[in-house]
Amino acid sequence: MLPPIDLSKLGGSEHDRVVEEITRAAETLGFFQVVNHEVPIELLEKLKDTAHSFFGQAPEKKAAYRKGASPSPLVKYGTSFVPEKEKGLEWKDYISMTYTNDAEALQNWPKEYK
Structure with a gap:
């Protein structure tokens, strides 16, 4: 370790x-x-709460940010699970953001999760 x-x-x-x-x-x-x-603990806690809020939504709400369909050019939701290739059901769902600077990040991050 x-x-x-x-x-x-x-x-x-x-x-x-x-x-x-x-x-x-x-x-x-x-x-x-x-x-x-x-990094302040308060910010880390807020990030954790925001993640729970996003991933706790109905699949169709999260799908609005799927790669290729996201209304934000920097924010993408996806999954590592590929049914055609995977035999097990272990995967991760993720939301990613390409970071350039604070102003652009705040402008492009989904409003409901700020």
Whole structure:
């Protein structure tokens, strides 16, 4: 098990080591935990609540943001499940946003989830 990665060290003399830790964890495990990221807990809680709100909707409501149909050029909803290829029923649904800057993100994020 890898220990949490301390992002407060990115700006100092240990920058390259922290980047290597992130790279190694991403390539070998596919995930990692970070500490000292300076993201306020309130924002993280709001993000979690927003995600529950979005994914808790009826399928047809979420489908409005499906790739190729989304009213936002930056926001896309999708699933990793491909019935023609999958034998098991393990998949993930996701909503993604291409981030460019705060102003464009706020303009393009679905209003009902701001």
